[in-house]
Amino acid sequence: PVPTTYCDKDELRTSFALAMSTMYQHEVPAYGTLIDLVREVNDEVATSETFSITERLHLERHGAIRLGTAHELQTVRRIFALIGLYPVDYYDLSVAGLPMHATAFRPVNAVALGKNPFRVFTTLLRPELLSAETREVALKLLRQRQIFSRKLLELIEIGESQGGLTAAQGEIFVLEAIRTFRWQTVAGASREEYQMLKTEHPILADIVCFNTAHINHLTPRVLDIGLAEHRMKAAELNVKSSIEGPPARKIPILLRQTSFLAFEEDIEFPTDNGELIAASHTARFGEIEERGAALTSKGRSLYDEVLAKGIEARGIGGNQGYSSAFKAFPDQLDELLAQGLIFCTFKVVGSADTPGSVARGSDTVTSLMAKGKLIASPITYEDFLPFSAAGIFRSNLGDGHHQDGMPVSLPAGNQASLEQALGCSVLSSEKLYAAEQAKSLEDCARRLGLQEI
Ligand code: OOG
Ligand code: NI
Structure with missing residues (x-):
């Protein structure tokens, strides 16, 4: 018999990422505008500087999903493993006053990253941080929902036991996996439940009240975020007030991000008599990012120190003070290396x-x-910035639940509990x-x- 060959994981990831991008473009047309604008900027910058537009850059995206239970997280981990994405790092979002923690699924070796560095920032609810009444409603709603199709669960089993998926299986797998992350207009909760959760924290309603783990943004990578921000404004996208992360530099470090604010979308609540009640929900947004060098732990400590000073200075003297604080971070390659700040x-x-x-x-x-x-x-930073993520979260929750500046604190993070939910270490x-x-x-x-x- 002819030996069976299975799809290459990197290729399956690219099919998945392209399908996701197509779906999100249908769901959120402004994302299409963003993609066009980013491609334009990348083409322009690449011709005037030494950057080569690689295949990687055209494909490069990150998305974000918010999950409710350990079972959901574990199943998502199994889906992503089949397309070569693995959990990297622990992110404690309680530092931003959010009852959640997270990991990022991404390729982990240079070859796979070079082919397609698709990443998904994946948060998990921490019910223990909710008030007792809200927790009860949240857990009831989460018990009721099944965000994975039966076909998908079957294909995960098959993929794991065979050690891969055939081309035909891979095609169905991508379709079924994508369905998990689509947007659904009809809520999986009543209006009262939604309101109750939203009152405790707007993000709770988004995590718990729908029957899919809808992707809430899909971010392309741009080579010049200042230029892209300018174009976003020209295209009349509702851009947030400033770029998150380090100010512009000769040698970019970590991540700089900006976004257009989440928009109101029509949703419907089911009722006992089978009628639907029209309402709206605000959660999904559009984001762009510029990536720079990965920092060593020494570099990261310096960055965190400088960032804290910058935020403090911004509170007093505005953006000028923010940029000035970052002058303490060297911006010459030889110095960055000599001081052991970057990889x-x-x-x-x-x-x-x-x-x-x-x-x-x-x-x-x-x-x-x-x-x-x-x-x-x-080496390019392939991960996320929790503090920046917290800023993105805050600006997209709709009702100014938390003020800008230093975040409200909840009890510390719990990496062991995330890893237990995940079923492996990050x-x-x-x-x-x-x-x-x-x-x-x-x-x-x-x-x-x-x-x-
Ligand atoms: C995730 C936000 C994190 C980023 O770029 O830092 C993120 C979320 O809003 O669920 O995507
Ligand atoms: Ni993002």
């Missing part, structure tokens, strides 16, 4: 045969770079970046005939 990959300059003549055992990254034997390029982004850097230095050492660098 990089390295390349040997020149021919492979002769470099040994210059490199010595005592050479370091810095000395080799100074001799022109090694060049560094920053990977550490810092370890992934460090491993990539170490591997590239090993390759360079070999080419230079050195034991190690």
